[in-house]
Amino acid sequence: MTLLLTVFAAVITTAIWYQKNDKTLQLGLLCWMFWGASIMWFVDAVFEYIELRADYFTPALEDMINDSFLGLSVIALALVIWIVVLLIKDPRGVIKNRLKK
Amino acid sequence: MACFIVPGAEAIVVTAAALILKQREAKKALPKPTGVPAGSMQSEAKQGFSRKLFWLASLLWGGVVLLAFEHLWHGEVQPFFPFLTAATEGAGAVSEMLAEMASVGVTMAVLVTAIWVGMLVVSRIIEKRPAAQAEAQA
Numbered sequence: 001m002t003l004l005l006t007v008f009a010a011v012i013t014t015a016i017w018y019q020k021n022d023k024t025l026q027l028g029l030l031c032w033m034f035w036g037a038s039i040m041w042f043v044d045a046v047f048e049y050i051e052l053r054a055d056y057f058t059p060a061l062e063d064m065i066n067d068s069f070l071g072l073s074v075i076a077l078a079l080v081i082w083i084v085v086l087l088i089k090d091p092r093g094v095i096k097n098r099l100k101k
Numbered sequence: 102m103a104c105f106i107v108p109g110a111e112a113i114v115v116t117a118a119a120l121i122l123k124q125r126e127a128k129k130a131l132p133k134p135t136g137v138p139a140g141s142m143q144s145e146a147k148q149g150f151s152r153k154l155f156w157l158a159s160l161l162w163g164g165v166v167l168l169a170f171e172h173l174w175h176g177e178v179q180p181f182f183p184f185l186t187a188a189t190e191g192a193g194a195v196s197e198m199l200a201e202m203a204s205v206g207v208t209m210a211v212l213v214t215a216i217w218v219g220m221l222v223v224s225r226i227i228e229k230r231p232a233a234q235a236e237a238q239a
Contacts, residue, residue, distance in 0.1 A: 002171065006167070028159075029159075029163075032156075032159035032160055032162070032163040033163030033164075033166065033167060034163070034167075035160060035163065035164075036159070036160040036161060036162070036163030036164030036165070036167070036213065037163060037164045037166075037167035037168060038164075039160070039164060039209070039212055039213050039216060040104075040105065040108065040164040040165075040168050040209045040213070041168070041171075042212075043205060043208045043209045043212055044104070044205060044209075046208075047204065047205050047208070070171060070174050073170070073174070074167050074170060074171065077166075077167065077170055078163075078167060081166070
């Protein structure tokens with residue numbers, strides 16, 4: 001579930017990045033984070049599949065809930081990192097203008 | 102257990118290499134002629150290989166940060182010394198951790214790098230595309 005949620009986040013973020021084509025939004029940072037994590041968790045999933053075989057696709061409900069919660073937390077963490085970087089870099093000068101007022 | 106340490110180590114090396122390369126590219130760039138708008142030389146320098154090396158660094162760092170959080174979540178990493186939980190669980194756990202780093206961690210680093218190489222190939226094709234289209238129209 002963590003891998004699935006991260007892949008969805010990566011695809012959605014990349015689509016928005018492509019559509020907006022706006023460097024000031026720093027969406028590239030989110031894309032790199034989600035794709036990097038997706039690739040690494042994919043490797044993790046492959047190794048787990050080699051170990052568990054078919055059982056990999058039938059996880060216990062408790063594990064699935066925990067993994068989903070983790071996936072959402074990972075997305076939240078990435079979003080927090082992105083917004084902090086965006087506000088610190090302040091490419092549009094919004095914060096700077098507010099502080100000057 | 103600590104598989105993200107391998108791509109993390111690669112990320113440090115790649116970032117250092119990209120920063121050194123960026124400095125060299127900036128030095129190699131011709132001195133700014135008068136009348137050229139500020140930033141245009143900088144953007145030309147950014148088109149160098151260092152920029153593409155930063156792609157790999159970004160992929161690695163992004164993955165490492167989120168995976169570190171996952172390991173913290175599962176209690177495999179702790180925010181205090183010795184940082185890796187396995188280090189406090191005896192030699193068996195340490196050897197298991199090292200085996201996982203050698204298998205999963207190395208595969209992660211190799212796959213991320215392989216995907217980056219694929220990105221280089223695709224970007225090269227995309228960069229050449231307008232020239233090819235212009236030639237076809239001529």
